[in-house]
Amino acid sequence: MSELDFDTLISPCSREQFFSEYWETKPLRISRRQPDYYGSLVSGSDIDYLLSVACLLDREGVELLGSKELREGSDKKPASALYQAYRQGASFRIRGINRFWKPIWTLCIRMQELFGFQVAANLYCTPADSRALDRHYDLHDTMLLQVAGRKNWRVFGSPIELPLEHVPLMKFERPIDGVQYRGAPVIRDVTAKYEPIEPSDEFVLEPGDLLYLPRGAVHEARSADSISAHVTIGIYPVTWVDLIAVALGQLGYQDVRLRKALPVGFNSADAAIKEEFDKLLNEVARSADVSKAMEEIRASLTWNQQAIGEGSIADSEPRSIDVETLIERRPGLSCRLVMDGDFVRLAACHGDLSLPKYFAKAIRFVSENQNFSVGAIPGGLSDHSKIILARRLINDGFFRVAKNSVHN
Structure with a gap:
């Protein structure tokens, strides 16, 4: 098998x-x-x-x-x-x-x-x-x-x-x-x-x-x-407890009220503590950024995977690539899309590929697909630009020419 x-x-x-x-x-x-x-x-x-x-x-x-x-x-x-x-x-x-x-x-x-x-x-x-x-x-x-x-x-x-x-x-x-x-x-x-x-x-x-x-x-x-x-x-x-904890931690660095100490000698029966707790909890529900929390979790999972894609070290640069060439993600490598201001990044534990945000549609496609022909890369790129991007993906250790590609 x-x-x-x-x-x-x-x-x-x-x-x-x-x-x-x-x-x-x-x-x-x-x-x-x-x-x-x-x-x-x-x-x-x-x-x-x-x-x-x-x-x-x-x-x-x-x-x-x-x-x-x-x-x-x-x-x-x-x-x-x-x-x-x-x-x-x-x-x-x-x-x-x-x-x-x-x-x-x-x-x-x-x-x-x-x-x-x-x-x-x-x-x-x-x-x-x-x-x-x-x-x-x-x-x-x-x-x-x-x-x-x-x-x-x-x-x-x-x-x-x-x-x-x-x-x-x-x-x-x-x-x-x-x-x-x-x-x-x-x-x-x-x-x-x-x-x-x-x-x-x-x-x-x-x-x-x-x-x-x-x-x-x-x-x-x-x-x-x-x-x-x-x-x-x-x-x-990763549970909802984890997601809430990450979102709360992020918010804690933004809102000084969450960073203040409990009253000295605090008592669980103190009505003022319960009142402030309810107030802060409502503020957390209103201000916590779930998208930012999920992005941090995904980034942490990718980074802590610490896996380099198969063949990243030993594979040599392919002799020729054209729009018909089939490329595939290196086995063992997880990638994710990161929007970063005017740039878009393809992130993995071994490094990032950063490009102008014009390439966002192409990089999203790359992050969501395990294999594809070079010509299938979307985003309005010319064939020449698609080939250059494919070479970057290969040379930077994200992808390789598929073993069953006729252009290998």
């Missing part, structure tokens, strides 16, 4: 059906009876290499799961010790496997472009008849791709609908395990209430199968009579 994208990942479910029926709503299980479905992504024979590389590059990102005795001091152990612990019944998790394995990295980048949210992947490997994690729910949406072996799953309801991954903290607050801010529930306490309740669904995932779990869905899994390996793709949504 060719490289996976989101549509092939959820096939035969359509993208439209997924977002209308399942996204943030209910689990989706796809049983394919195609054990090699993820062959182009990762296979069981790749796991030894991935474990070795992950231990060399990010030892703290490799965790032992399961028995407390086997986990003791695991973050200091070499790969050989992890292997021995695995042989004795421990599971292991490689966090951020997309950092070490190009096919998974490419899939995560493509999904990030589609969702507009951060996407990352972990690899789990569990010996036969074992459980890696106790019953729990996740604070982000997950897609589980069964790569090798079989795993028995039990899925329950969602005691908390769409729980938050995080909340903005004040300067004196620290993210500490066991400390809950803003009334956030303790996951282990919530899941404990599900101990006597029967699962809403119980099934076995086999190689090639997929399971989507919206955040908050309580679940547990146990390997069958052989080892089990699966990739969990985590989708970390």
Whole structure:
């Protein structure tokens, strides 16, 4: 199979059906009876290499799961010790496997472009008849791709609908395990209430199968009579809480009233505080700039992606380009349009291409399309100008001549 994208990942479910029926709503299980479905992504024979590389590059990102005795001091152990612990019944998790394995990295980048949210992947490997994690729910949406072996799953309801991954903290607050801010529930306490309740669904995932779990869905899994390996793709949504926090932060730099301290020795029963709070809240609703906040979020996602498009370094300048030449965005690169006064910019994490705003229609087209012929660039440009723009896009690392272009 060719490289996976989101549509092939959820096939035969359509993208439209997924977002209308399942996204943030209910689990989706796809049983394919195609054990090699993820062959182009990762296979069981790749796991030894991935474990070795992950231990060399990010030892703290490799965790032992399961028995407390086997986990003791695991973050200091070499790969050989992890292997021995695995042989004795421990599971292991490689966090951020997309950092070490190009096919998974490419899939995560493509999904990030589609969702507009951060996407990352972990690899789990569990010996036969074992459980890696106790019953729990996740604070982000997950897609589980069964790569090798079989795993028995039990899925329950969602005691908390769409729980938050995080909340903005004040300067004196620290993210500490066991400390809950803003009334956030303790996951282990919530899941404990599900101990006597029967699962809403119980099934076995086999190689090639997929399971989507919206955040908050309580679940547990146990390997069958052989080892089990699966990739969990985590989708970390930007929520309305995040958008409001960004907009409020931006407004705080513009309105000095929001930057003033609360009254010295403030008391929650102070009626004046409630009156001023309501007044400021109304001002925030009136003055906050949602477009500016969304633009900052998009810019932050692009910048923090820190991905250079494939071939940006090694590819040489094409010998010839004309209006029939097909060009494509370099795999792994996200681009966005930025209007900046009299200029328009095509922005990516590796740099910007800035042009007079006359090129706005052309750059918008470029930012919204993965591939196109040079002659299709809109905006009233002459063929000569289109070719020059295409060369800029290629030389500056945004695009490349498509591999199937007859002019390559």
